[in-house]
């Protein structure tokens with residue numbers, strides 16, 4: 232029988248103990264991450280690991296400020312409050328001992344270029360890119376990372392929410408690789424005691440159809 236425990240044991244953890252994650256452990260999680268599939272094996276990911284507490288705190292401040300600024304768009308106080316209510320999910324990484332910033336470069340789709348040069352319509356080209364293959368590969372890599380972290384006894388959380396501040400975050404971190412942009416972040420560390428249980432799933436029959 233296959234052992235799928237790590238899949239069922241994984242949950243999003245947003246509170247961490249003040250315990251460092253050894254670099255070797257993070258590297259092991261990253262080794263798992265890069266085993267993920269990617270479109271045409273382009274391995275379009277790049278990971279930046281932050282363990283500096285001051286930097287992590289500064290990142291959380293940047294996200295909070297950006298979130299508040301975006302919230303000024305809301306026309307009513309009620310809408311602004313709803314917008315602000317999710318901020319805690321975008322800054323929960325501030326207490327994590329390590330944060331992995333996941334960058335991606337666009338998927339280089341050779342047939343897209345060829346069809347475009349041959350005058351394909353926007354409709355055809357839009358269908359080609361609609362699977363957002365680069366983002367899907369990032370998702371696969373992040374999930375591998377999360378599963379490895381779980382198996383190794385760590386808590387983690389996959390986040391895209393904080394990336395609305397990507398311009399400022401990228402500037403602060405100073406990682407520069409042409410054509411790469413911040414796609415998601417992962418917080419990782421030893422989970423605080425009694426973190427919330429994993430959320431229940433929709434029943435399988437609601438989300439699965441067999442076509443025989």
Ligand SMILES: Cc1cc2nc3c(=O)[nH]c(=O)nc-3n(C[C@H](O)[C@H](O)[C@H](O)COP(=O)(O)O)c2cc1C
Nearest residue numbers: 241242243320321323388389390391392393429430
């Ligand atoms: C693409 C993606 C983006 C997410 N972004 C955030 C985020 O910004 N902040 C956060 O706290 N959780 C984020 N999550 C975690 C989800 O909220 C979480 O997976 C979901 O509520 C189910 O809970 P579970 O992971 O404990 O099973 C994200 C998950 C995914 C897959």
